[in-house]
Amino acid sequence: MTADPHLSARLDRVAEKLAVAARRPGKSVMFGASAHRFELGPPLPQTEVAAFEREHGVSLPEDYRAFITVIGHGGPGRWGGAGPYYGLHSLQDWATSLWGMPDSNTLSKPFPAEPGRVYSDWPTDVAPGDDDEPYTGTLALSDQGCGYLSILVVSGPARSRVTDNSDTSTGPTFTNDADFLGWYERWLDAVLDGATYFR
Structure with a gap:
């Protein structure tokens, strides 16, 4: 588990809601x-996640790492x-949202966007060259369809x-949402409320 009791409580709550969603009778109406x-693969070993972090020079957000x-x-x-x-994409598919091929510092290089910041010409403002990557510091979380993805900022x-x-x-x-777990739990709440779509 995790040493943070607040994070442990959040994980327990999310696991319980996921189990309830998976047991619901009939077909789910939620898109996707x-x-x-409502099935996940087995948790990743801590050693494998630590190796990923070393390879990319990052520390994954604690709540995502714990999940x-x-x-x-x-x-x-x-x-x-x-x-x-x-x-949810697997960690190995982290680069799905990138425009180009990742290199050793793609994840550790800060993502330039932040809440409330408005650009005049995204992504040209942050990636003006043909080989520039606007989605540095992010990993792909979920495919929304039609080429759009939800992404998690890690740097x-x-x-x-x-x-x-x-x-x-x-x-x-x-x-x-404040973080990954907030986003994920909000989705579960929408599922349990019978919603057909999540945004």
Whole structure:
């Protein structure tokens, strides 16, 4: 588990809600749920996550790290396991949202966007060259469909926040959630309330 009792309580609550969602009778009405069926793969070993962090020169946000090492990781769906939209990507698919090929410092280089910041011409303002990467410091969380993804900021001023790979000129749209677990639990609450879509 985790040494932080508040984080442990949040993980327990999320695990309980996920179990309830998976046991619901009949077909779920939530968009994307048929892809993952509310199933996650087994948690990743701490050693594997630590090796990933060393390789990329980052420390994953504590709540996300705890989720993938305690509750589960990846899953049976084409795009991953139980989660918003078509499900949570595995950690190995972290670079799905990038425009180009990752290098050794792609994750450790800060993501330039942050909540409340408006750009005049995203992503040209932050990645003016043909080979520049606007989504440094982020990892892909979930495929929303039509090429859009939810992403988690792991480096930069918005670290721990969830946003998207927006193609609007004003820049990415951040959720109001404080962190990954807040975003994930809000999705579970929507599922349990019978919602058909999550945003």
